[in-house]
Amino acid sequence: MFKINTVKYLALTVAISLTGAFIAPGNVEAKNKFVFANSSPYDTLDPHTVYDVGRVATRINLYDGLMSWMDNPPQLQPTLAESYTISDDALSYTFTLRKGTKFHDGSTLEADDVVYSMERLLGMKKGAFSLFSNIIEPGTTKALDSNTVQFNLTERSSVFLATVPALSIVNADLVKSHEVNGDWGAVWLSQNEAGSGSFALSRYDPAIGFSAKRFPDHFQGWGDKYLDEIEFRPVVEVNSRVLGLMNGDFHGTDGYLPQDQVKRLAASDNVNVLAEESMRIFYSIINNGRKPFDDINLRKAISYSFDYDSFINDILSGSAARNVGPSPNNIWGSPSDVTGYTYDLEKAKEHLALVKGPVREITIGALAGYQQTEQAAALLQNGLNKIGLKTKIVAEPWSVASAKMRNEQEMYDLLFLWKSTYYADPNNWMGELYACNQIGARNNSWYCNPEVDALLTEARVNPDQAVRAANYEKAYKLIVEDAAGVFIYNTKWFGPYNKSVKGVRFSPIGNAQEMRWIYME
């Protein structure tokens, strides 16, 4: 009935659609500029507001601490401090600062900056605050002179030194000049920086990430090979990070990708995958305080019902190391002669038969969006069903799970999750997860064994390393014997990098995101 020039119109439509198709994509080609795709957003740059693994790059590249953790296994080494002394009563730690350390604005870093940084952390009550809040009172940190700073502890703590790297030192004068209504300069520092780190912030957009240029006057100096510029971009989709690395948009991304993606990257011509055993254990909390889980035989029955080998070798393709106890294999204080639990349904049934009273339906918690936790929950459910226990799996986002973990009534019976390294000391795991005074806070198992607690308490305050190691080894064995949790594996880190990237130094604290060692060939 009607005629229109269909062919002409379709040709025009196709032409419009394809116009952009001939525009060549622009890869990141700038020499000596490293672009990292991060799984978490950089919604704030304030080093005293956040203390997580996802945003570690801002803290370790833009800022320095008095001390820092390096390499794997992590070694604690002086950084801004050139030395320290501990008083006879082990309550005062005095650090002597290197002379002439410069902030990015050219001013000199002095003891007053360290004092202000500690006061700011304690005052804001965020980030790494809880590492110090129990042992340092506000107003007690002193600048003895411009290069000497003294921390005065309210009680002895052999863990204190290990946590010192968590205190990023900020330029006190600069931050104070941006304080508004006593906010510690929080709004300003959330989108600016006031550090002395190896790289100085050059551009920041919360939606896009941050870019920083090499700080030539950094106190550690620079060798012959280095990066001129670093850029960290949040890319939430795993697939986009992987494809971006394969086609050269990015030079590196996080080292805890799903195994299928690691294999995909390893097969790419552009990518090298580096591997290290990290310090990040995967386990299931058991709510020891709630009936019937206060019965050790039920906890043992559960521990014997998880198929560890299938999980590690089949589901994870052997990409993790079996870890039988509550701290990583590769940290001191973890005994090497503990065999832990195996998948043994007969033993599980034997222990179940010894449980007093009926066992109700068990709620197994998993973290929604974290596939491994859901797979582990399903595997345990299968094992428990075989010994006649009824279970249900509840997968909820971390924001929900983290709230429930602090509430004895709302807490799941079991919950699969990881415990990362914030400082390389056994207290990071055993002391926080199983000490009685941490119940409801970091001890989400409601586990309290007086013998274990005495060992952990002594290890926390005794300055003798040999005594501490022995205590942790004993505590480790007792916790395993009590089947306080289902301990599964220690994570391996598979860091994917563009083949031109060299000099990567991995440490479980920082996950190889300290860029001053990296260069490109």
Next chain:
Amino acid sequence: MRILFLIFNRLLWFIPTLLGLLVLIFTISHIIPADPVAFFAGENATNEQIAELRAFYGFDKPLYIQLWNYMIAVFQGDLGVSLYTQRPISQDMFARLPATLELTLVSVFVSTIIGVPLGVIAAVKRNSLIDHVLRLITVSGLAIASFWMAILFQLLFSMELAITPLQGRIDGWGPDHITGFFLIDSLIVGDWELFWSAASHLILPVATLAFPAMATIVRFTRSGVLDAINSNYVLYEQAMGFPERIIIWKYVLRNALIGTVTQIGLIFGILIAGTVVVEAIFNWPGLGLYAVNSILNSDYNAIMGFTLTTGAMFIGVNLAVDVIQSLIDPRNQG
């Protein structure tokens, strides 16, 4: 005058609609058993630290008091601050708004300029091969999940053929902020390289968003044109010897577009929601990505800010649709 009355009438509904949205989203987001304070305080935080922070942010108060305080703040133009960044929500939102608007508007534009003519062709050539092919395409557009299509586009056009950027909004950081729309800002500063970079980065996310939108427009336009073609006035115009081109594109299309324009308004809202997925896949630094992170973090103020902003945009677009409809068809001015 009738149009002014129409606008006034719609604006009157604006406040109660937004108020209802506010109460609904506030209630839903706060009754979810998440604790944003425990979450952002971190796993090392003590219970005392969390209780102090909860009191500081007013989360220890009854929900109705929190809601009342929030409503008062919103009516004073204050969307609050992010629990994470401490920055005003409005600052974070408006920094990302242009990215989402640019993506959405270009998608609406592309889907319309392709969808409307294809709909006309499908109607004029109804039951022909081309109509069947277009039906196959449009059904595919409506049926295929956008996240899957996005990944396929990435694999084909970026990885295999290497003719489009994989992700991001532009190479580097983009032009200095003038309007926040990279296409416009790069033209204002006369930087063609930036303009082409911005345009090329739009191709895949726009294609992902525009394809299902175009399918809807094609279907509605086809239906509208078919209705109009069978009208008496078309028979009259044919009898009068009007050229077919004039009849179709001037008279038939005007009447057929009434339903399509309504759909375009709805599509705009659907596309804003669709950006949540598309922005995550293409790493597009817009409101969708912001909403995803805010929900994952239970950042209440940010969730509320996103919802109110998109709600207001949706209401605004529907107002524009009503105005355009009344201009196309004066009978709608009542």
